[in-house]
Amino acid sequence: MVKIAERAVTLSDPGHRTACSQCNLQELCLPVGLSETELAVVDQLVGGRRKVARGQALFHSGEPFTAIYAVKLGFFKTEVLAADGRHQVTGFHMAGEVLGMDGISTETHNCDAIALEDSEVCLIPFSELEQISGQVPTLQRHLHRVMSREIVRDQGMMIMMGAMSAEERVVSFLLNLSQRYAARGYAAAEFHLRMTREEIGAYLGLKLETVSRAFSRLQEEGLIAVEKKHIRLLDVSRLRQLLAQASACS
Amino acid sequence: MVKIAERAVTLSDPGHRTACSQCNLQELCLPVGLSETELAVVDQLVGGRRKVARGQALFHSGEPFTAIYAVKLGFFKTEVLAADGRHQVTGFHMAGEVLGMDGISTETHNCDAIALEDSEVCLIPFSELEQISGQVPTLQRHLHRVMSREIVRDQGMMIMMGAMSAEERVVSFLLNLSQRYAARGYAAAEFHLRMTREEIGAYLGLKLETVSRAFSRLQEEGLIAVEKKHIRLLDVSRLRQLLAQASACS
DNA sequence: CGCAATTTTGATTTTGATCAACTTCTGTGG
DNA sequence: CCACAGAAGTTGATCAAAATCAAAATTGCG
Numbered sequence: 313m314v315k316i317a318e319r320a321v322t323l324s325d326p327g328h329r330t331a332c333s334q335c336n337l338q339e340l341c342l343p344v345g346l347s348e349t350e351l352a353v354v355d356q357l358v359g360g361r362r363k364v365a366r367g368q369a370l371f372h373s374g375e376p377f378t379a380i381y382a383v384k385l386g387f388f389k390t391e392v393l394a395a396d397g398r399h400q401v402t403g404f405h406m407a408g409e410v411l412g413m414d415g416i417s418t419e420t421h422n423c424d425a426i427a428l429e430d431s432e433v434c435l436i437p438f439s440e441l442e443q444i445s446g447q448v449p450t451l452q453r454h455l456h457r458v459m460s461r462e463i464v465r466d467q468g469m470m471i472m473m474g475a476m477s478a479e480e481r482v483v484s485f486l487l488n489l490s491q492r493y494a495a496r497g498y499a500a501a502e503f504h505l506r507m508t509r510e511e512i513g514a515y516l517g518l519k520l521e522t523v524s525r526a527f528s529r530l531q532e533e534g535l536i537a538v539e540k541k542h543i544r545l546l547d548v549s550r551l552r553q554l555l556a557q558a559s560a561c562s
Numbered sequence: 563m564v565k566i567a568e569r570a571v572t573l574s575d576p577g578h579r580t581a582c583s584q585c586n587l588q589e590l591c592l593p594v595g596l597s598e599t600e601l602a603v604v605d606q607l608v609g610g611r612r613k614v615a616r617g618q619a620l621f622h623s624g625e626p627f628t629a630i631y632a633v634k635l636g637f638f639k640t641e642v643l644a645a646d647g648r649h650q651v652t653g654f655h656m657a658g659e660v661l662g663m664d665g666i667s668t669e670t671h672n673c674d675a676i677a678l679e680d681s682e683v684c685l686i687p688f689s690e691l692e693q694i695s696g697q698v699p700t701l702q703r704h705l706h707r708v709m710s711r712e713i714v715r716d717q718g719m720m721i722m723m724g725a726m727s728a729e730e731r732v733v734s735f736l737l738n739l740s741q742r743y744a745a746r747g748y749a750a751a752e753f754h755l756r757m758t759r760e761e762i763g764a765y766l767g768l769k770l771e772t773v774s775r776a777f778s779r780l781q782e783e784g785l786i787a788v789e790k791k792h793i794r795l796l797d798v799s800r801l802r803q804l805l806a807q808a809s810a811c812s
Numbered sequence: 813c814g815c816a817a818t819t820t821t822g823a824t825t826t827t828g829a830t831c832a833a834c835t836t837c838t839g840t841g842g
Numbered sequence: 843c844c845a846c847a848g849a850a851g852t853t854g855a856t857c858a859a860a861a862t863c864a865a866a867a868t869t870g871c872g
Contacts, residue, residue: 392721400721414717416710423717442703446696453692459709460666466716467664467673471642471650473723474767478860509819517724519861524820540819540869728828759851772828774852790837790851 636681
């Protein structure tokens with residue numbers, strides 16, 4: 313992956329937290345247009361950082377919900393496990409994205425959040441967030457937007473799984489990743505997959521073989537280049553068409 | 563459908579709104595434990611009622627978002643339409659449920675809400691709701707729970723569409739309806755479907771023929787009785803097993 | 813370096829979609 | 843009230859897409 317924009321982050325003292333007001337993810341994670349004083353309040357709010365090693369869980373289903381998490385660094389998946397071993401991956405989460413809002417309703421997490429690489433999150437104690445957002449309307453509005461965005465995202469997943477073919481799902485997945493990397497200042501057309509084919513399948517409602525075959529087919533058609541986990545999108549507009557066309561020929 | 567509990571509602575003056583404090587859906591729609599004064603504030607908040615005739619839209623995708631809606635009476639579907647004609651039904655919504663929260667993030671509705679029978683909704687202007695919930699913590703907390711519950715519901719849909727067979731999906735759909743009717747004081751084991759087989763299919767990610775066949779098979783097995791749109795669940799525990807088993811044999 | 817995990821590819825089977833015919837229901841107008 | 847047309851639902855035959863089974867190749871972690 314090619315990082316286009318970067319900014320130094322002081323991590324010399326690991327126990328010391330970087331204030332939101334200094335964070336390079338600010339514009340993804342926080343509302344724009346906070347005043348100095350409001351920003352100071354938010355800085356107080358964030359309850360520190362937590363490192364999660366690759367393969368480790370940030371939280372498990374069933375654990376009491378106390379906070380939501382902003383991914384500071386790294387990459388997570390969230391998944392729901394059935395008694396057996398069937399599992400549905402409900403999302404992949406990269407730096408600047410918020411995690412854990414499904415726990416608010418029952419005050420219990422109902423999925424597992426697993427780090428797919430060594431990661432770090434900012435902890436946002438939820439009761440404090442509620443209290444402060446009652447006093448800072450901009451923050452309140454932002455919280456509601458973030459939650460609503462999650463609802464919209466989930467409904468997009470429904471469309472994908474209810475109405476799209478295997479190949480369309482894979483294309484939609486790649487374009488979505490691309491767009492999110494681009495929003496973070498990384499290259500849009502070239503990136504490393506942090507997850508296995510099986511995890512992609514569990515996310516898209518497909519088997520890993522089907523995902524692999526879709527990759528191969530797209531490569532044959534010259535639309536993407538697959539080299540293990542490194543993906544290059546060779547023809548983004550044709551990929552986009554593939555989705556648009558697909559939904560125009562039913 | 564057999565209504566077990568009923569309560570008279572004054573509708574003599576159609577322009578006059580029933581106060582939330584008097585509404586028989588209160589415990590579904592409002593937080594329990596509001597003080598008298600808080601309830602009075604909420605009563606002020608609700609911006610009146612709106613009737614929607616069967617087949618009509620409460621709102622369309624693309625329209626500006628100004629309010630969320632509580633279903634007072636009737637039955638809705640929400641759906642996302644593709645350019646062609648493919649559509650994904652994202653939910654069915656009955657009395658006491660809240661509708662339209664997907665519009666918060668972009669301030670634009672991004673699905674259509676269609677009444678499946680003559681219906682009535684309470685209008686809750688969202689900017690006022692935000693303002694007041696900043697002052698009434700119980701209400702704020704409730705709003706967050708309602709939004710989070712929607713996220714959890716959507717993730718349940720993902721599991722259904724990503725990991726369940728056609729028959730499992732249909733069973734899951736019926737049990738879910740049953741449970742929601744039960745929560746409203748209606749019979750859990752006997753109800754009328756308000757939607758067509760095609761709409762059920764569009765919700766479950768299946769074709770209408772497949773839904774019809776699943777009904778027939780479940781009937782043959784003595785699990786349900788289907789008579790047009792009237793459904794009876796003959797063996798709820800075996801239906802539940804079917805889902806549990808299913809997720810235990812993969 | 814070596815072994816377990818991951819990925820690719822092929823052959824076969826299964827599930828649900830598609831195509832088609834027919835039945836039943838619903839609502840409307842004569 | 844009945845006839846009729848269109849919508850909705852059922853059922854069967856066939857087809858296509860993705861799952862499953864299987865084997866081999868590759869990778870990357872300890």
